[in-house]
Amino acid sequence: MEETIKSLKFKISLPTEDEMIKQIRLTSEIVWKKHLLKENIDEWLSNFKGEVFEKKYEDQLALWLLSNFVYYNEDEVKHLCNSLYRDFIHNAMLQIPLNSDVESEYNKILDKSRFYSLGKPGESSGFVLYYFRQINDLPIGKFITDLNTLDKNVETIIFVDDVLLSDGNKSQASKYINKFKNKFPILKSKKIIVLSFIATTEAIKFLSKEKISVVNCITLDERHKCFSPDSMVFYHFKEHLANAKRFAEHYGGKIKPNNPLGHNDGQFLFGFFYNTPDNTLPIFWAEENDWIPIRKRYHKNYHNKLINLGKYI
Numbered sequence: 001m002e003e004t005i006k007s008l009k010f011k012i013s014l015p016t017e018d019e020m021i022k023q024i025r026l027t028s029e030i031v032w033k034k035h036l037l038k039e040n041i042d043e044w045l046s047n048f049k050g051e052v053f054e055k056k057y058e059d060q061l062a063l064w065l066l067s068n069f070v071y072y073n074e075d076e077v078k079h080l081c082n083s084l085y086r087d088f089i090h091n092a093m094l095q096i097p098l099n100s101d102v103e104s105e106y107n108k109i110l111d112k113s114r115f116y117s118l119g120k121p122g123e124s125s126g127f128v129l130y131y132f133r134q135i136n137d138l139p140i141g142k143f144i145t146d147l148n149t150l151d152k153n154v155e156t157i158i159f160v161d162d163v164l165l166s167d168g169n170k171s172q173a174s175k176y177i178n179k180f181k182n183k184f185p186i187l188k189s190k191k192i193i194v195l196s197f198i199a200t201t202e203a204i205k206f207l208s209k210e211k212i213s214v215v216n217c218i219t220l221d222e223r224h225k226c227f228s229p230d231s232m233v234f235y236h237f238k239e240h241l242a243n244a245k246r247f248a249e250h251y252g253g254k255i256k257p258n259n260p261l262g263h264n265d266g267q268f269l270f271g272f273f274y275n276t277p278d279n280t281l282p283i284f285w286a287e288e289n290d291w292i293p294i295r296k297r298y299h300k301n302y303h304n305k306l307i308n309l310g311k312y313i
Contacts, residue, residue, distance in 0.1 A: 015236060017056070020063040031071050035273075036294070041066070044294040047283070052250045053243065061244045062283070063188070065226065066294065068233045069284065070270040072197075077272060078135050080197045080217050081128070085136040087215050088158065088195055114154050115143045118161040118176055118194065123277050125161040132160055147184040151154075156191045162272060164194060164214065165279050166202035173203065174210055200271070225267035226281070233269065248281055255286040271295050 015023075019042060022225075044066075048058040072080070089109065096105045115132070119125035133143060144150060151155075164173050173194055181187045194211045199216035207214050226233040227245040234241040252260030259282065261267045266279025276285040276295045285293045 008061070014060050014064050014240060015067075017059055017063060020060070020067050022293050024063065024067050027067075027071075031073055031076075035070075038269070040294060046248075047292055048251065052247050057243075059249060061247050064237075064240075065233070065244065065248070065269060065281065066284075068226070068269050069294075071295075072272045074273050077128075077131060077197075077274075081132045081135040083217050084160075084195045084197065084215060085132065085138075086245070087217070088193065091213075091215060110138075110142060112153065112155040113142065113158055114150065114156070115158045115160055118159040118173060124272075125159075127274055128162050132195075147180065147187065150184070150186055152186075154190070156193060157187060159192065159194045160196075161194065162197045162208070163277055163279075164196040164199035164203040164216065165220075165277070166200050166206065167268065174206055174212070175211065177210075197248045220268070224269075226269055227261065227267050248283060252282050252286075255288045255291045256282040 014020075024041065025038060026037070027036075039254065041063075045059050045062060047054065047063055050058060052058060053061075089106065092109045093105065095100070115129065115138070117123075117129045127145065130220070132138075133140070147157075159173070161173065166172075173196075177187075177194075182233040194207060194212060194214050196214065196216045198218045198220060199214055200220045204214045204216070204219070222228045223230045223232045225231060227241060227248070229241075231241060234244065236273060249260045252262075259265070259278070262280055262282060263278040264276070266281075268277065268280045269284075271277065271280055271284070278285075283291075285295050287293055
């Protein structure tokens with residue numbers, strides 16, 4: 001009789017459950033700022049019922065994915081805001097003539113630029129924009145809330161967001177920007193730059209074709225998709241990759257049937273202290289069908305939940 005997949009023996013073993021939990025808890029102390037406790041991990045692991053492989057192996061796969069999850073805490077987000085602004089200014093200063101007065105040229109760059117949120121009000125881009133202004137000590141007048149009021153002397157519009165990810169053969173950012181251009185024709189005569197913490201190579205390529213410059217801190221490619229053949233997550237454990245994908249697709253399909261591995265087959269493993277992108281594996285953030293997330297995601301669309309208002313109704 002052929003050996004069943006549940007009883008397969010692997011030449012290279014994943015770290016044990018105890019080893020991974022120890023490492024995750026250490027990371028929690030330093031990076032998660034104690035926002036990920038042992039009880040949170042245990043509750044999350046209770047989602048996995050041994051429906052694909054033996055429960056113990058499923059827990060190993062889940063913990064391996066969790067140990068590779070990159071969490072950006074508040075301090076790191078502030079650092080990313082500072083790095084983005086420095087890179088933007090550095091790129092702009094490279095265009096000025098040699099022997100120019102640096103302070104004067106810096107002021108000119110700011111005078112001719114305005115910062116704007118890439119997303120809708122209330123979305124993460126607005127939250128990031130607040131940190132961006134605060135950390136870089138920028139005057140409020142350099143930020144606009146209404147493109148109709150744009151000064152004609154402004155030459156550059158700088159959109160700020162946390163992630164730039166591809167959406168099929170398009171960029172999510174390009175969709176927003178094209179909508180802005182159609183609504184505010186004045187933008188068609190302006191230079192447009194997008195600042196983002198994280199961007200995929202595909203998104204940068206799409207925006208470049210549309211004459212939109214991108215400044216980002218972290219670039220993601222196929223190696224960052226956890227089930228890609230080039231995945232860094234399974235670089236030393238390639239024989240577990242197919243099983244891990246099958247495991248994630250099974251449970252992801254129970255909570256997000258159309259996107260079991262994240263929006264547009266994202267397969268990413270990262271999140272911020274304020275939210276988790278839907279391109280990340282939904283087994284980390286989904287809440288449908290009584291699923292217990294490890295990191296809650298704040299969705300763009302909500303149903304009214306009057307019950308949460310309690311006595312204030």
